[in-house]
Amino acid sequence: MTVKDIRPALRALLLADTAISAAVGGSRIYPVLLPQGQRLPSIVYHRVSGIGDHHMQGPSGLNQPRIQIDCWAQSQDAAVSLADLVKSKLDGFAGTVLWGSSSPQNETVIQGAFYDTEFEDYDDVAKLYRVSRDYLVWYEEL
Numbered sequence: 001m002t003v004k005d006i007r008p009a010l011r012a013l014l015l016a017d018t019a020i021s022a023a024v025g026g027s028r029i030y031p032v033l034l035p036q037g038q039r040l041p042s043i044v045y046h047r048v049s050g051i052g053d054h055h056m057q058g059p060s061g062l063n064q065p066r067i068q069i070d071c072w073a074q075s076q077d078a079a080v081s082l083a084d085l086v087k088s089k090l091d092g093f094a095g096t097v098l099w100g101s102s103s104p105q106n107e108t109v110i111q112g113a114f115y116d117t118e119f120e121d122y123d124d125v126a127k128l129y130r131v132s133r134d135y136l137v138w139y140e141e142l
Contacts, residue, residue: 004141006065007031009108010045010090012099017089023082034072039128041073041082048134061142062111067135076120076129083118083131090135091115111138 011029014020020043028042050065069090071082093113100106118133 004106004108004139006063006067006108006110006137006139006141007045007047008106009097009099009110009139010067010137013093013097013110014043014086014089017085020082020085020089023085034070034126034128038072039074041071041078043082043086044070044072059142061140062138063141064136064138066116067137068132069135070130070132072126072128072130074128076122079120079129079131083133087115087133109140111140113137 011031014029015026023041024043025040028038028040030042030044032044032046034042034044046068048066048068050063053060053062053064069083069086071079071086073079073082090113094110097108097110098105099108114136116134116136118131121130121132122128123130
């Protein structure tokens with residue numbers, strides 16, 4: 001039994017959106033931390049928590065992590081615009097996401113992704129604005 005990690009599929013899903021990809025230069029979507037010195041609009045994602053799903057015979061094969069997606073930019077308006085692009089793509093999404101360079105590609109089935117909470121922030125050291133939104137993502141992990 002191989003357990004799938006949702007994070008590469010989410011990155012691929014976001015980069016497949018032409019507006020998001022253009023906003024982040026086709027690649028500036030990072031796990032956990034924004035690279036030091038990054039000044040261009042970027043996305044950072046990480047798993048905040050997770051809930052498994054079970055029935056009387058054991059694991060159902062579904063998982064529901066809370067994924068935090070932070071959109072960083074030099075202006076508040078740019079950070080909000082990027083966060084809104086992400087929300088438009090992710091909130092309510094359900095479907096199969098293909099990712100990776102193997103042939104055939106890796107496949108992750110997302111049963112549903114749902115916007116949950118948000119906050120805005122300013123990093124005084126980096127001089128960047130951040131819009132942080134949490135999404136609950138149900139996906140098939142087995």
